[in-house]
Amino acid sequence: MERKGIQLPSPLLTCKFSDKELEFTGYIVIDSAIRGRCCGGVRLSPEVSLNETICLAKNMTLKYAFLGIPLGGAKVGICINGKLTKTNRKLVFTKVGRMLSPFIINGSYVPGPDMGTSDKDIDWLLNAATYEEKNREHASTALYTSWTMLTSATEALNKLSLKLDNSTVVIEGFGNIGGSSAKVFSENGVKVIAISTCKGAIYNSKGLDVKKLSEIKEKYGDDVVNHYPDAEKITKDELLCLPADILLPCAGSWTINSRNAHKIATRIICPGANIPITGEAEKILFNRKIISLPDFVSNSGAVLGAFMGSMVTEQAKKEIINKYFNKRVLRIIQISQEKGVPPIEVAKEIALERFHKIKNKYEKHDLKNRLNYKFKSMIPKVYREIFIKPRAKNIFTQMLQSME
Numbered sequence: 001m002e003r004k005g006i007q008l009p010s011p012l013l014t015c016k017f018s019d020k021e022l023e024f025t026g027y028i029v030i031d032s033a034i035r036g037r038c039c040g041g042v043r044l045s046p047e048v049s050l051n052e053t054i055c056l057a058k059n060m061t062l063k064y065a066f067l068g069i070p071l072g073g074a075k076v077g078i079c080i081n082g083k084l085t086k087t088n089r090k091l092v093f094t095k096v097g098r099m100l101s102p103f104i105i106n107g108s109y110v111p112g113p114d115m116g117t118s119d120k121d122i123d124w125l126l127n128a129a130t131y132e133e134k135n136r137e138h139a140s141t142a143l144y145t146s147w148t149m150l151t152s153a154t155e156a157l158n159k160l161s162l163k164l165d166n167s168t169v170v171i172e173g174f175g176n177i178g179g180s181s182a183k184v185f186s187e188n189g190v191k192v193i194a195i196s197t198c199k200g201a202i203y204n205s206k207g208l209d210v211k212k213l214s215e216i217k218e219k220y221g222d223d224v225v226n227h228y229p230d231a232e233k234i235t236k237d238e239l240l241c242l243p244a245d246i247l248l249p250c251a252g253s254w255t256i257n258s259r260n261a262h263k264i265a266t267r268i269i270c271p272g273a274n275i276p277i278t279g280e281a282e283k284i285l286f287n288r289k290i291i292s293l294p295d296f297v298s299n300s301g302a303v304l305g306a307f308m309g310s311m312v313t314e315q316a317k318k319e320i321i322n323k324y325f326n327k328r329v330l331r332i333i334q335i336s337q338e339k340g341v342p343p344i345e346v347a348k349e350i351a352l353e354r355f356h357k358i359k360n361k362y363e364k365h366d367l368k369n370r371l372n373y374k375f376k377s378m379i380p381k382v383y384r385e386i387f388i389k390p391r392a393k394n395i396f397t398q399m400l401q402s403m404e
Helices: 048-069 085-106 119-130 141-159 175-186 210-227 236-240 281-287 300-313 314-339 341-360 369-377 381-399
Strands: 013-019 025-032 038-045 072-080 109-113 170-173 191-197 201-205 232-236 243-248 266-269
Touching: 013 048, 013 085, 025 048, 038 048, 038 119, 048 072, 048 300, 048 341, 085 109, 085 119, 109 119, 109 266, 109 381, 119 175, 141 236, 141 243, 170 236, 175 191, 175 210, 175 243, 191 210, 191 236, 191 341, 201 210, 201 236, 210 232, 210 236, 210 243, 266 341, 300 314
Parallel strands: 038 072, 038 109, 170 191, 170 243, 243 266
Antiparallel strands: 013 025, 025 072, 191 201, 201 232
């Protein structure tokens, strides 16, 4: 199986499921596992396919490995036509939860929200899978993603001797990630000049009012592009080719490909979406001297922030990203330029090497590991409170520092 030009190992498991009455087809792909556990989001889309789900699951393997998190990668794709009512939506996710229960109930697969799904959807799914009604804590995943995207973009700008507070950004997709990124980037002095939704795109070279955009989106949803004043309406394809310093792809898969990579006019691409760029397009962009940052690096904030959870404060999470994550991004850019290969190839090599090291470390069958694992599984909450929480910030800092 290929990720649009990059050869990938076969996943551990692929499984198709469907329901004629609710008219959906779904796929679960477990790309890898560490100590029998994997994690990845649930994507809802009329176009999602088995091939896309396989590639997204591989992306999760790379993301966890790059961050040093001992989890394998997985993904669930649900293909459904039309807009769901709230009642039908709950029925779909309840049904999916029942179908995926064998993977979830023993902790083998941990789902999360992805494109087209929300925390509420995942709650319905998990409640159905575990036969328990729970009120779960929800992490600020979009905000964490925006932080690593901003840090990644800043390092790329520095490499080009450009200033963050004097740059412009174009955002493809104004959903959770795109909307949060617009806010975070604008708060740091970046001028947002264009956004898109499934309804179209708008552009203003002098800048868009992000606060007003958010207010209009709250009222009109994706139709924000048809209700925002003082902007030129353009097509979604035109948006990708606008001249700007930074492009943030925050929409679907493979929107940047061999057909439009020659037309991209930004200096830097910093993905918020997963697999938004094909392998062929990555090579074209690199040959055009455009810094295209790996998606599983730039948008890894959601995974990193959720993994840290309540063990560290929001401020501490931001400090860790600013102080240590940025060094990893800079190193990828430097190696890419030294070796003359796209940044994604550098990051993939680093991630796969780390994956095997982590897997070997956590799956050693020595007495110390077995006793430690048994102890943690018996009293997980006590273990976290006594042994992890007091030194959590140092633990996560060391996790990122070990990426040298």
